[in-house]
Amino acid sequence: MAREIITLSFPSRLELLGMLDKMLEGFVEQMECDEETATAVTISSIEAATNAIQHGHRRDSTKLVGMEFVVDDDQLEVRVRDSGPGFDPSSLEDCTDPANLLRARGRGIHIMRSLMDEVIFEFQNGHGTLVRLRKRLPPHNGTPR
């Protein structure tokens, strides 16, 4: 099947994450992927969107979070875009280090990296963050995903 792209954009309000969750549920359902992939994609997409809303846009609902779901035969990529200040991914602390284990925050990116095959951050000098979450898909039976 040729590449398919679904796009979504919504105001930066945490309350809209419930809608995103439902949409993802329908999305992975119709992709007919295995449960592990479904869980990984859903959880990671929500973590990335949470960060775009909270850190990228500081919950300013006039700013839009942009998402793209790019489905190819052999992989799925979720892109999450915000127009915030960006950050330095290399400076993150390890949340599974015993010293950090009981901190209330700092787990989102670790969760994405644990569940997805690849997590790429792209920054445009103060013009925003693009997170690309990739998951390889097992060979499929030929019907459209």
Place this chain on the structure above:
Amino acid sequence: MAREIITLSFPSRLELLGMLDKMLEGFVEQMECDEETATAVTISSIEAATNAIQHGHRRDSTKLVGMEFVVDDDQLEVRVRDSGPGFDPSSLEDCTDPANLLRARGRGIHIMRSLMDEVIFEFQNGHGTLVRLRKRLPPHNGTPR
């Protein structure tokens, strides 16, 4: 609250209507609108999207259906856009006429008109159809919808 717009676009495949349905479920849930409004918006949006896929794009999955959910304080408008040939809404037969009641098709637009407050079709001479589905919202208690 200021106007909020959520946008969605997806390839013209009927299988993706399940995802749209889930997303709408999450959307009306977070709007906290009454059940009648929720049902009306969900059913009508799906009918309009079904038409965009089937009649507008003849299920050509390379063509994208575009949707916008525009939330104002006093009304909600769902816009559904395709790039198909358009049609003449004035030539539709009444599906509730006894003579037509047992036809297998021809009910989508009637359903939209029955459930929503206003249904507007806009055509751009062979460049597509835009359906605007409007529902007035009862006064709200002030928290964001």
Place this chain on the structure above:
Amino acid sequence: MKIQRQDSGAVAILRVSGKLMGGPDAEAFQSVVLEALGQGRRHLLVDLGDVNWINSTGLGILISSYTTLRKRGGELKLLNVSKRIESILMVTKLNTYFESFQDETRALESFRAA
């Protein structure tokens, strides 16, 4: 869409689940109906309790089956109709054709009484 058939006298009970939305579902549904007819089930009770999703095109599937059955003196009735499907039946006035039940025993009795 998935369909499971279960018979009770002259009535075939079709337990539908998933989405009912025309296209490929129409043929699958029609073939189950024809098979039931061929095996002497004149009536159809369609259980929509596990149908989370229907559109007007899916409604067309029920109407086609209704017409097929009526020609052979049979009836089509509905079981466990959700609020959403109820709304669609109301505004399309199809509730005048499709008798609908929330109780399976009563639904089956109604066929026998006819």
Place this chain on the structure above:
Amino acid sequence: MKIQRQDSGAVAILRVSGKLMGGPDAEAFQSVVLEALGQGRRHLLVDLGDVNWINSTGLGILISSYTTLRKRGGELKLLNVSKRIESILMVTKLNTYFESFQDETRALESFRAA
């Protein structure tokens, strides 16, 4: 998010439903925990069976409560953890802190045994 509290000896059972995602939920959760502590419930059993939705920020709420309780010699355990929440607990290694049960009676007994 909604919380219902029900006590069993020194254990406050919190039945959470809806979304657990930080922000306003954090304060609401914290105040129920402090109230239970103030009324002599040292332990917390958090029933997540009706939580359809959690993110890492929501997890932070549980961690803060865990820390609060530990300072007072109490425990926080989880009940009815879904596969999704289980996945998040695993990759963050928080399953080493949060003991988790699928059976309420057993969960309550585990507090008494301690």
